[in-house]
Amino acid sequence: xxxxxxxxxxxxxxxxxxxxxxxTQDKMAExxxxxxxxxxxxxxxxxxxGWSTVVSICALFRETETVQYLFGSEPLEVLETVARxxxxxxxxxxxxxxxxxxxxxxxxxxxxxxNILSKHFRILDNKxxxxxxxxxxxxxxxxxxxxxxx
Numbered sequence: 001x002x003x004x005x006x007x008x009x010x011x012x013x014x015x016x017x018x019x020x021x022x023x024t025q026d027k028m029a030e031x032x033x034x035x036x037x038x039x040x041x042x043x044x045x046x047x048x049x050g051w052s053t054v055v056s057i058c059a060l061f062r063e064t065e066t067v068q069y070l071f072g073s074e075p076l077e078v079l080e081t082v083a084r085x086x087x088x089x090x091x092x093x094x095x096x097x098x099x100x101x102x103x104x105x106x107x108x109x110x111x112x113x114x115n116i117l118s119k120h121f122r123i124l125d126n127k128x129x130x131x132x133x134x135x136x137x138x139x140x141x142x143x144x145x146x147x148x149x150x
Contacts, residue, residue, distance in 0.1 A: 001078065001082065001118050001119065001120065001135060002082060002135070003051055003082055003083075006054060006078070006079065006082060007048050007049060007050075007051060007054050008048060009070050010049060010054045010057055010058065010067075010070070011042050011045075011047075011048045011049045011054070012045070013066050013070065014039070014042050014043055014049065014057065015043040016066050017057060017061050017064055017066045017067060018039075018043075020061075020064045020065060020066055021061055021064060025039050025040060025043075031060060032053055032056045032057055032060065033053070033056060034049075034053055054079075055079055055083075058071070058075045058076065058078075058079055059076060059079075062075045062076060069117075070117070071117060071118055072099070072100030072101075072115055072116070072117045072118065073095065073099055073100050074094065074095075074100070077094075077122070077130065077133060078115070078118045078120060080133070081120050081122075081133040081134060081135060082135070085134060085135070085136070093127075093128060093129055093130075094122075094124060094128045094129070094130050095128065096124065096128040097111070097113045097122075097124070097128075100115055100116055100117060101113040101114065101115055101116065101122075102114050102115075102116055104121075105144065107144075107148040108147075108148040108149075109125060109126035110123055110124065110125060110126070110144065110147050110148050111123065111124045112140065112141070112144045118135075119135070120133060120134065120135045121133065121134055121135070121136075121137055121140035122134075122140075123140065123143060123144050123147060131147075132144075132147075
């Protein structure tokens, strides 16, 4: 998954996200920081939302079923992974991947997982802190191997 795919997915589902949240076009446009005209154009499929608008939508409406259907229970992790590809930027506490994740490997207090929806990879420590995430399987496995050396 990359920025363009995420932009298309969110743009295509914007009307559904807005409807699920119970907002009018006027209120939704105000919330996400675009004009009503732009919102209507996106909802009608005439233009795509910009990256910053998509990030706003996913952040502000991350609890909606539609956003969770697109990206799993942690949509911001998907966006961060795309935006900061391959960077160990912080140790963020996760829920451990009980629902949207498949464990690929466990070794020396680290877990390598793949998201079943977005297909991105991450490495967690034994306290479920995310220490690395990427869409690049090869780089993630290299990082996992580095972390799990005895």
